[in-house]
Amino acid sequence: MLRVTGLTKTYATGDKALADVSFEVPEGQVVGLIGPSGAGKSTLIRCVNRLVEPTAGQVHLGDLEITALSRRELRRARRRIGMIFQEYALVERLTVMENVLSGRLGYVPFWRSFTRRYPPGDVEKGFALLDRVGLIQHADKRADALSGGQRQRVGIARALEQDPELLLIDEPTASLDPKTSRQIMRLVVEICQERALPAIINIHDVVLARQFTKRIIGLQAGSVVFDGSPEALDETVLTRIYGEEDWTAIRRRDGEDGEDDEDEREREERLAGLV
Amino acid sequence: MATAAEEKPVWRHRTTRAQLTLWAGWLCLVALFVYCWQVMTADTIWAFVADAPRQAADIGSRMFPPRWGYINELWLPLWDTINIATLGTLLGILFALPVAFMAARNTTPSVMFVRPVALFIIVASRSINSLIWALLLVSIIGPGVLAGIVAIGLRSIGFIAKLLYEAIEEIDETQVEAVTATGAGAAQVVDYAIVPQVLPAFFGISVFRWDINIRESTILGLVGAGGIGLQLQASLNVLAWPQVTLIFVVILATVVVSEWVSAKVRHAII
């Protein structure tokens, strides 16, 4: 379980990115974090694992107060938090398997990671995860030889290789086409269900957020302005988050998406292995 | 002036003021050149200069034909020359690696204290030519191949470290962020996120420097630091011009071959 209380971040330039943000994410819940660019979404999830140091407030993961940890303890805490990035952030020149195994870096001593001699259990888990995301035959390829959707799957496998208790997901679909975006979102949500993993997904695509998450948090200029179910996300709320705009198109597209969802899903799953 | 504004504007390439500045700049340059020329040639004995074509013809006639038989005495110095360049490059790499990581803004332990020291090492090493380093080292540790290796190594530190730290500063930070987020330690972040990104640049730089070092190590012998330059110095001292010609030919051939090898290797890596 993740608990964020009174989280505030002011950058050295004086820009206030987050102002007194509080919420809880219980076991197994996937939360969609929406908001306009610059609302502080990416700062918020980076404050959770302290890639960005918060100015004030606390972050608790279970009983552990992450914001109170020393450098060394923070390393141990970070390995419990998996992170998936926009533009994948794979180490392009390493192989797919090395990228997946890099999820174990917080667990193994330096000499093992340097010689790439990981414990058998870690290797087995790596292969199992690659199998799960449908990329086992690409294990020895270099990461930059894969397509966008495939790279994001490797990113997911890397995060899961950590045996995380929480997933932080930063714009997972930002550079993917609509179809691949849906495949990736579906994969993420399924995996979270399988493992009862809580997750925060930073996402700019409102339609995707409503389709795949059970709860949505709306961020505007660093403050939470909405926290509720996707159904409650109506035009007034959207206007409160993003400002005045004609939102009917989004609602219509959303409806169409739902109808042929089952069909498409089957077709996509067959394709997933080939992509 | 009111009428001037109503007149049709005259097109000019530059405004009058810019034009004047430009001319003043050129004038300063010419004046500087003339002044420098005067100072430099104050002690020049023009009789020698006038005599130069005759001298050139004289030396030219003595240089040909080259003394081909001398080649057998050049194999060993040539081997030494290659060793000076190769071992010197390796020595340079050994020291350049930590210096580069200390100089790069994103990997330095301290921007305030360590980085300036690393940058000074780079500037000092780069400003001083390997022949001067050799001159110093011959005087300190005595003539021989070792002085050459150390000289080449000292000169290479700055070159390799400068290009490498620029490459380190240009890496994709998101990859570093991703590896940090897994809970990796500092050494693991370097190994997994930074090294893979700069490795091709590093190999390219090293091979490039090796190529330059071959060139430079051919003349280190002039100051006693081993290699084929020793033979050159000896031949010049006794005015054995046919031998000098042959040495020039051998140096030229070595440089061409090393350039070819370095181009091939760099092509294969990148």
Place this chain on the structure above:
Amino acid sequence: MSDTAHPRVWRRPPVLIRDRRWRYAIYGGALVYLIAAVGSLEVNWVRVLEGLERGWRFIQGFLAPDFTTRWTDISQGLVESLTMTVTSTVVGVLISVPIGIGAARNIAPRAVYLVCRSIIAVSRALQEIIIAILFVAMFGFGPFAGFLTLSFATIGFLAKLLAEDIEDIDEAQAEAVRATGASWWQLVNYAIQPQVMPRLIGLSLYRLDINFRESAVIGIVGAGGIGATLNTAIDRYEFDSAGAILLIIIAIVMVAEYSSSYVRKWVQ
């Protein structure tokens, strides 16, 4: 998760050389070479040990340099070096421009191209030191030989880069000027000069910097400049004076680099 058993070991595929035999051959060859090279080193360790004390004195001299004792020699050497640098860069640039234009394949006639390219090749193949030896033999000792050496070396450097720049220019602009019925001279003036001028200024400044560094070297073979002073100081084991000279060289190179990067930004 599927139940099929997954491998429990994984070896990273080799990064550089895929073929196993080639890999062993190349690594083995490199090892043999290293052993042979280190083995053939003849080092007089006694002499090296004796030298350590002198090395320490050099470091002390570098940290506490002596500018005053040999100041007349140092200042004379510096003046020679600096004047040599300026004159040789100016003359070198003036000669490089026509040769660079002549060596650009897209605007020069074939015969001119070949002649200019061979001048560049000769200038690049011979190192400064070797040219300096020849020029000192012809013109006698002193900065004049150094000036000729540096001018000659500048041609190879600058003309080559200039020619490459001209070959890389935007053909569309040249095409547009040609379409107006411009002559060859007008073409060079209107289509090529504006495109390569900033680069030419940048490269000239860079060469100025290189020429100064080289002027410190060619003095060793008698071509004048600060190198001769340095050579004398080291021969006499006057490490504090040598340290002073080296510090001056480093300082001038730093100033030159800093100001040339400033001017280049200003030009572009």
